[in-house]
Amino acid sequence: PLPLTQDEIPLEGHAVEARLYAEDPAKSFFPSTGHLVRLRMPQNRPEIRTDMGVRKGDEVTMFYDPMIGKIIAHGADRHQAIGALANFLRQMEVAGPKTNLRFLERVMSSEAFRAAHLDTGFIDRHIEELVPKGPAPAEVIALAALGHLLARDERQCAQQLETAEPHSPWAANDAFVLGGHRREVLRLECDGDTLMVGVEPSGEGWRIQPEGGEALVASGTLSADGALLATVGTRRLRAGFVAQAKGFVLVHEGASYGFDPHDALEADDAAEGGTGAVTAPMPGKVIQVAVKPGDRVKKGSALVVLEAMKMEQTLSAASDGVVASVNAGEGDQVDGGAVLVTFEEE
Known part of the structure; x- marks a missing residue:
């Protein structure tokens, strides 16, 4: 027999559970794969x-x-449990595959959720609040620029120490320039958006101004483990900064943003106009091919349906064009990044 009866088991308080998934809420919660480069919890x-x-x-x-x-x-x-969970999620740092972390935090912070106005249509009704579209917020851009500048200065200092003249004034990372003041424009690629950000030294930090936006003064420190502690305007902020082979990932308040600083010395191989290709976003099985070579397609036309991790994703044309080749057939298993459809140059 069980040692306790049901009446002897106390019920105290309230509990709320959130399930953290590797999926992309911005793409209808399609599963995401990849190397988990950061997983940090309070x-x-x-x-x-x-x-x-x-x-x-x-x-x-x-x-x-x-x-x-x-x-x-x-x-x-219930209110206290939701608040505790929202605060914990906000301070978590996850980078690598796309996750629903920021989505979960927004659900916990939603007035409708806290008021228990719930049914199976909750997400669809509040999708614009839970999965907002648009460029990265100004504070995130400021944190990204600051982290990039701090990491760059750290690399330059380390390289200079290995030279024959480690204390040369020409290697200084301060704001001194002849005949004016130091200012530069950073070009950061973030989730398909190109951000032009003006930066110039200001006291112990930087004056950071995204194109078309207001300037923010930011300062801070970047530790070896990627903890970015910053003051942006009048706010004290914390973020995770994860350097990668190409660019970096910034994690702030549960959301992760991938940034790729443009190097003016590198050739720009990005194709523009009607050229390009459609690739598999992750490994999966092709279950439908909707086009053939020679077909003229419109922007948004369905090209290939891919099944992965129990989910189907329709890959569509990013612009008008003519199909040059189809490199996979129905039933084929393809790797992530595999080129599935190419287009003729126009």
């Missing part, structure tokens, strides 16, 4: 329990469920 939170299925450095593959883990918060009542 410590010493007795009201929080985490059940993680992966660790930093693990690979999220197409062969298993894309759930990263579960986060459970306990409180005296």
Whole structure:
């Protein structure tokens, strides 16, 4: 027999659970794969329990469920439990594959969710609030520019120390220039958007002004483990800065943003106009091919349907064009990044 009866088991407080998935809310929650380069959680939170299925450095593959883990918060009542969970999610840092972390935090912070106005249509009704579209916020751009500048200065200092004249004034990273003041424009690529950001030294930090936006003064420190502690305007902010082979990932308040600083010394190989190709966003199985070579397609036309991790994704044409080749057939298993459809040059 069981040691306790049902009447002897107390029910105290309230608990809320969120499931962290490797998926992209901006693409209808399509599963995401990749190397988990960062997984950092707040410590010493007795009201929080985490059940993680992966660790930093693990690979999220197409062969298993894309759930990263579960986060459970306990409180005296529902409102307290939701608040504790929202605060924990906001301070988590996850980078690598796309995740629903920021989406979960927005759900916990939603007035409708907190008021328990819930049914199966909740996400569809509030999708613009939960998955907002548009460029990165001004604070995120300022943090990205600041992190890039701090990391660049650190690299330059390290390189200079290895030279024959490590203390040469010509290697200084200060604001001194002849005949004026130091100013430059950073070109940052972020999720398909090109951001032109003017930066110039200001006191112990930088005056950062995105094109068409207001200037913000930002200063801070970047530690070896990627912790970016900054003051932007009058706000004290914390972010994760993860350097990669090409660009970096900035993690702030549960959201991750991929930035690729443009190097003026590198050739720009990006094709423009009607040329280009459609590639598989992840490994998967081709279950439908809707075009053949010679077909003229309009922007948004369905080209290929790919199945991966129990989900189907329709790959569409990014612009008008004529199909040059189709490199996969129905039933084919393809790798992530595989070129599926190419277009004729016009």
